[in-house]
Amino acid sequence: MSDALLLQLEIDQLNARYAAVLDERRFDEWPEFFLPDAKYTVQARENFDRKLPLALIALESQGMMKDRVYGITQTIYHGPYYTRHVVSPALVQEDEEGGRIRAQANYAVFRTRPGDASEVYNVGRYIDEIVRTPAGLKLASRTCVYDSEMVLNSLIYPI
């Protein structure tokens, strides 16, 4: 059991580093949390629950993630905002399959626009497949399933 508990801690550290990279706007480091062929999806809960394919963001490799970062930092015109991720301790699923750890964690992302109060931006849960590599835990897939049916303005930065 102690191993499972320590695994929770490792995943909490992963989530904390992930949040720090996004909130501190070190976007170039964001793809490094993933395996080269990893999937990153941001999907409304309604679609996820009904197994509908439509997703707000669906990236199917680390290359696509780097493209996204290029878009965010170099080309997309958008009003700037700060994000702040508050993430609950991860729930480690027991049925590890083929060396893949399955975990999930509830998150709340708060947004602050210049000169404005902070507001609830996006709440939901991370559903993850994680692989242990020589470079530490890496995401094989992260699906951000958000409750919010109305996404406040356009979602620019990764969740």
Added chain:
Amino acid sequence: MSDALLLQLEIDQLNARYAAVLDERRFDEWPEFFLPDAKYTVQARENFDRKLPLALIALESQGMMKDRVYGITQTIYHGPYYTRHVVSPALVQEDEEGGRIRAQANYAVFRTRPGDASEVYNVGRYIDEIVRTPAGLKLASRTCVYDSEMVLNSLIYPI
């Protein structure tokens, strides 16, 4: 000390599973977190602090919890909403009495109604008595003491 720290992790896992059951609307599994004679109370902080008995919800056994779940899922007419629990790492109290672990954890519950933005719904702390059983940690009592004096609309689902 290491044992106390591992206990915190176990309680964090309990809280994460508890949140997942409620947020994923698997309400039938909710009473299973409790002992048969457990108490579940949702009470305003104002009343809790003054030791006043009035509570929004006061269930005094697992049977009453099952009744509540039946009400929620079968009979109460209410506008649907999603909940999302974000819970801080638990604070494990040192004075374990008679085999009962005492712990508390701050929570924020966000609500999302169809077609609407997510909003802060209920914030407060869980005050728990927990017992170790052959089936894992079980709640002997959970008191949800919420700050919000004005509960947004009626509170239907457990906190």
Added chain:
Amino acid sequence: MSDALLLQLEIDQLNARYAAVLDERRFDEWPEFFLPDAKYTVQARENFDRKLPLALIALESQGMMKDRVYGITQTIYHGPYYTRHVVSPALVQEDEEGGRIRAQANYAVFRTRPGDASEVYNVGRYIDEIVRTPAGLKLASRTCVYDSEMVLNSLIYPI
């Protein structure tokens, strides 16, 4: 590695106790989380990022913290409100220098005024230097860097 993970747990306990003291309004206990010559700073992210000195609160010793507590509880006239801290698991930095542990954690503080709904009050991150003492972990410095450029009304209680 296991030591680093246990350190995360200890810091999570520190943060949970810290939050409990503030949210339960046991302000007299708040300075005890710090070393005698510790610094406590609450600063807007904009100023922090640009290394500008202006801060909303800048206390440079435990004595100044006790003064502040005296002000809060005895002399400052202000509308009362409840706070609720929800804090993510801490991110422990690897480069421990001179016996100082460096850690950070994202937080969201919710405020509830009498008769009102809870609202997002202040979100940001704690940036900490922590020292191990015979009395447990103590803060050598805590900087609360908040995203919110517009602080809702005046900030009275520590973050």
